Amino acid sequence: MLRISEIKLPLDHDDIALxxxxLKKLGVSSKELTSYTIFKRSYDARKRGQILLVYIVDVVTPLEQKLLNKLAGDRQIIPSPDTTYKLVAQVKPDQKFEGKRPIVIGTGPCGMFAGLLLAQMGLKPIILERGKSVRDRSVDTFRFWVKGKLHAESNVQFGEGGAGTFSDGKLYSQVRDPNHYGRKVLEEFVKAGADPEILYINRPHIGTYRLVKIVQNLRSTIEELGGEIHFQSHVTDINIKDNQVQGVTLENGDYIATNHVVLAVGHSARDTFKMLFERGVYIEAKPFSIGFRIEHPQSLIDQCRFGTQAGHPRLGSADYKLVHHCQNGRSVYSFCMCPGGKVVAAASEPGRLVTNGMSEYARDEANANSAIVVGITPEVDYPDHPLAGIALQRFWEERAFQLGGENYQAPGQLVGDFLANRPSTKFGFVLPSYKPGVKLVNLGESLPDYAIAALREAIPAFDKKIRGFAMDDAVLTGVETRTSSPIRIKRGDDFQSINTVGLYPAGEGAGYAGGILSAGIDGIKVAEAIALDFFAKVDV
Known part of the structure; x- marks a missing residue:
């Protein structure tokens, strides 16, 4: 195949235009074009009102070599690279696997893809999830959003699919990917029921409710390949002898022997982090960020980004990415922007309040929302203990719970009032989407003074980039504390803990990912490392 890049067409082009x-780019007739597929589609919005779609396509033609010779000087036409992911090892059909099975703790995207790859390689993983299946978990989560009744083991953070299930389902990452792990993740999502467009559109997403069915289908695939998934199976201890993993103990007392444990517990498994620290597993504090969710009319963001072409179906709802470096040395940036979405209750511990954002596939809700957060570091803000970042999170989550009325309503404030340092008394044009509800307060009391000062400086600066960002009626909802894990479980080049053989810290909770795609990629890498170690030591 040939790959052609930088084909630019107007938004309203018809089906034959591509x-x-x-044909024009190659200088051939339609008879000499066997087929083509879109590898990537993005848009060029540098000129508002004149937005162009930009395509990369793979072309099949009997004239491939002739055209490569003829167009050798054109850098936009090259042989199509092979983007196929290849398994590093696999149990052969005539071999029998009877070794100690690898265990995966957690069924977020990292754990799910680690389990899937181990199953595809014939290693029959046992996957343990402290929460419930995705359907049962969804019932508990929606009950919390409507009635304020929190289930501590089945919520936005815990359960099949992980925290990403109740999010925008964003599927993009900035990680280098020469081995096409990301392509593997996307292709498996498509096999599980995702729209094939995620393979080629720029900044793809799946959407919350579609993720539920996809997660179920991924589970079925793992089980068909000999893997097992056990729900409400909370691992309370990892048994270690002479710095080597021996097995895991569950909350009900069951013990499972193994020499390979994938730790993919997510960024909110605070009890697990404490247990690992007490067992002597090396853990260090890492930077993360804290802040609020901000909501604007989605129409305002669309107009600012797309001008007169706002609302075009090929563009969808606009997003944004913002950063500001403050005078007090802090950086404020937008995070997890959810076009046409909702702010959601994401607590996982009683008496503590956390927000997050999510969008459905259509992204057609009235409000855009994003976290606007302030970067913090262990060297400056929580230097005393590897787990001190967790204590900091808990302190401000408890404060938000108190400000909201101790019933899981969130504290909120209008942007104009926040900037003027006065309590809000009533909502304006923008109505908050957070459930169970928002209680208007002065958010100046809900985060450290340095964070409040940085946010008050950054919001007007963001308004210079997106006119209306600092509109008086925009709504801030607190607090966002779980942007990433506050700890890193350090691992070596073999993906094992630097002081515990057989323990493979992985994904966002261990400090090695930051979203669905990067977590899935990390799960694949860890599964490969286990397979290479396993096949080197065991005669299958």
Whole structure:
């Protein structure tokens, strides 16, 4: 195949326009074009009102070599690279696997893809999830959002699918990916029921409710390949002898022997982090960020980004990415922007309040929301203990719970009032989407003084980039504390803990990912490392 890049077409082009552009670029007739597929589609919005779609396509033609010779100087036409992911090892059909099975703790995207790859390689993993299946978990989560009744083991953070299930389902990452792990993740999502467009559109997403069915289908695939998934199976101890993993103990007392444990517990498994620290597993504090969710009319963001072409179906709802470096040395940035979405209750511990954002596939809710957060570091803000970042999170989550009325309503404030340092008394044009509800307060009391000062400086600065960002009626909802894990479970080049053989810290909770795609990629890498170690030591 040939790959052609930088084919630019207007938003309203018809179906035949792309093929015509390919024929013109190659200088061939339609009879000499066997087929083509879109590898990537993005848009160029540098000129508002004149937005162009930009395509990369793979072309099949009997004239491939002739065209490569003829167009050798054109850097936009090259042989299509092989983007196929290849398993590093696999149990052969005539071999029998009877070794100690690898255990995966957690069924977020990292644990799910670690389990899937181990199953595809014939290693029959046992996957343990402290929460419930995705359907049962969804019932508990929606009950919390409507009635304020928190289930501590089945919520936005815990349960099949992980925290990403109740999010925008964003599927993009900035990690280098020469081995096409990301392509593998996307292809498996498509096999499980995702729209095939995620393979080629720029900044793809799945959407919350579609993720539920996809997660179920991934589970079925793992089980069909000999893997097991056990819900409400909380690992309370990892048994270690002479710095080597021996097995795991569950809350009900069951013990499972193993020499390979994937630790993919997510960023909110605070009890697990404490247990690992007490067992002597090396843990260090790492930076993370704290702040609020901010909501604007989605129409305002669309107009600012797309101008007169706002609302075009090929563009969808606009997003943004912002950063500001403050005078007090802090950086404020937008995080997990959810176009046409909702702010959601994401608590996992009684008496503590946390927010997050999510969007459905259509992204058609009235409000855009994003976290606007302030970076903090262990060297400056929580230097005393590897787990001190968790204590800091808990302190401000408890404060938010108190400000909201101790019933899981969130504290909120209008942007104009926040900037003026006065309590809000009533909502304006923008109505908050957070459930169970928002109680208007002065958010200046809900985060450290340095964070409040940085946010008050950054919001007007963001308004210079997106006119209306600092509109008086925009709504801030507190608090966002779980942007990433506050700890890192340090691992070596073999993906094992630097002081515990057989323990493979992975994904966002261990400090090695930051979203669905990067977590899935990390799960694949860890599964490969286990397979290479396993096949080197065990005669299958």
């Amino acid at each position: 093929e015509e552009a390919i």
